[in-house]
Amino acid sequence: MTVEERVHGYIEERTDEIVEYLRSLIAIPTQAVPGENYDKIANYVGEKLSGLGFETAVYDAPDDYMVTSGRDILGLEGPRSNLVATLRRGSGLTLHLNAHSDTVPVTPEGWTVDPFAGTIKDGRVYGRGACDDKGELAAMVYAAEAVIQSGVELDGGLILTATPDEEIGGIAGLGYLINEGLVKADLGVGIDGNFGNLMIATNGRVRWKLETRGLAVHSARAHTGVNAIEKMSKIVLAIADYRRDVLLKRQADVPVSPDAKTDKLSAMINVGSIEGGLAPNIVPDRCSVIVDRRTLYTEKLEDVRAEFHGVVDNVAAQDQEVDAVITEINFREGTYIEPTHPWVQEVKGIYEGVTGIPIPIYGAAGSADMCYQINQGGWPCMGLGVGDKESRGHGVDENVKISEVIDLTKVVASIILAKLAA
Numbered sequence: 083m084t085v086e087e088r089v090h091g092y093i094e095e096r097t098d099e100i101v102e103y104l105r106s107l108i109a110i111p112t113q114a115v116p117g118e119n120y121d122k123i124a125n126y127v128g129e130k131l132s133g134l135g136f137e138t139a140v141y142d143a144p145d146d147y148m149v150t151s152g153r154d155i156l157g158l159e160g161p162r163s164n165l166v167a168t169l170r171r172g173s174g175l176t177l178h179l180n181a182h183s184d185t186v187p188v189t190p191e192g193w194t195v196d197p198f199a200g201t202i203k204d205g206r207v208y209g210r211g212a213c214d215d216k217g218e219l220a221a222m223v224y225a226a227e228a229v230i231q232s233g234v235e236l237d238g239g240l241i242l243t244a245t246p247d248e249e250i251g252g253i254a255g256l257g258y259l260i261n262e263g264l265v266k267a268d269l270g271v272g273i274d275g276n277f278g279n280l281m282i283a284t285n286g287r288v289r290w291k292l293e294t295r296g297l298a299v300h301s302a303r304a305h306t307g308v309n310a311i312e313k314m315s316k317i318v319l320a321i322a323d324y325r326r327d328v329l330l331k332r333q334a335d336v337p338v339s340p341d342a343k344t345d346k347l348s349a350m351i352n353v354g355s356i357e358g359g360l361a362p363n364i365v366p367d368r369c370s371v372i373v374d375r376r377t378l379y380t381e382k383l384e385d386v387r388a389e390f391h392g393v394v395d396n397v398a399a400q401d402q403e404v405d406a407v408i409t410e411i412n413f414r415e416g417t418y419i420e421p422t423h424p425w426v427q428e429v430k431g432i433y434e435g436v437t438g439i440p441i442p443i444y445g446a447a448g449s450a451d452m453c454y455q456i457n458q459g460g461w462p463c464m465g466l467g468v469g470d471k472e473s474r475g476h477g478v479d480e481n482v483k484i485s486e487v488i489d490l491t492k493v494v495a496s497i498i499l500a501k502l503a504a
């Protein structure tokens with residue numbers, strides 16, 4: 083029996099235990115926003131890893147990172163606790179694996195199961211974070227455990243991080259750790275993505291709050307006021323035109339998953355929420371929207387900002403009564419690693435060897451924390467994870483196939499063995 087077979091056997095025998103561990107992670111709600119229980123989950127995962135011989139530390143991002151994350155507009159509360167667990171043996175290279183500990187919030191309606199109960203049904207575990215990113219976090223922890231408990235001799239450093247706020251930009255999460263030099267590595271994997279493909283690019287993301295200001299008067303004399311909702315409507319339609327005429331045509335030469343419904347990685351913009359008005363008989367003097375712009379890794383942030391301001395300014399130039407204020411909430415960069423990079427090819431080979439299926443290489447239209455490893459850390463990295471078409475990541479009844487979690491655990495264990503086995 084090879085070392086790899088022994089490690090994979092360890093994982094298969096512990097399928098029930100891995101599922102229970104995933105359920106225990108789901109049972110700690112870590113919804114962002116506001117970002118809750120980050121300290122609790124960091125300590126919970128840290129305790130398990132220190133039991134395996136890792137040196138663990140929990141770093142809370144300081145206030146200025148909270149402000150840059152958009153604390154005041156988003157209403158962020160509580161500590162931003164980042165777990166760093168390090169195992170060092172010998173002088174070999176350092177491998178960094180990251181999974182995020184936060185989830186998107188639960189929508190109050192539509193769930194048929196308790197989102198924090200970890201219900202098991204038809205070979206799947208249900209709950210918020212099941213496929214994004216707690217299934218991955220469980221796989222990362224048990225991959226390390228399987229290697230260590232199988233008595234494999236290691237040479238090098240293994241750093242596991244569980245970081246918060248990924249869903250809102252990761253600025254006070256992995257961004258903070260890498261910016262501050264608290265994590266340094268030679269190679270990395272972002273354990274966050276979908277099952278069955280390798281993510282070599284992500285889009286960046288900028289969010290703005292946009293507010294129009296009007297003049298409130300009695301609705302019976304509406305023609306004498308300035309209706310902030312009407313003015314906002316003009317801007318919202320201009321943003322939709324900008325998406326159709328400009329952004330959808332702006333693409334990077336990176337293939338995307340067929341579900342993306344574009345040929346290549348594409349820029350994007352969306353008005354995601356709107357607020358305004360007090361009562362039917364008052365002309366509203368305030369209206370605000372939140373705009374989410376997905377940027378290609380080839381786009382510069384200054385250009386992205388200038389272009390968006392241009393769209394709004396253009397509407398204002400045609401209507402003197404449009405008075406709009408743009409406030410940037412936060413941003414995260416896009417990133418890219420060549421599909422031919424040796425690290426990508428090596429991980430692809432391992433992934434295909436373990437699962438026995440061809441693993442395509444895609445760019446993701448979404449944004450993810452792997453950008454911090456590549457752009458700020460300067461080491462090669464790609465993303466892989468769990469979740470299929472039925473997993474409904476970010477949706478109601480989010481779930482993950484248990485067999486995918488076990489397969490991912492084996493893939494990650496094989497990656498550790500490939501780089502760190504003595």
Ligand SMILES: [Zn+2]
Nearest residue numbers: 214215274275
């Ligand atoms: Zn994720």
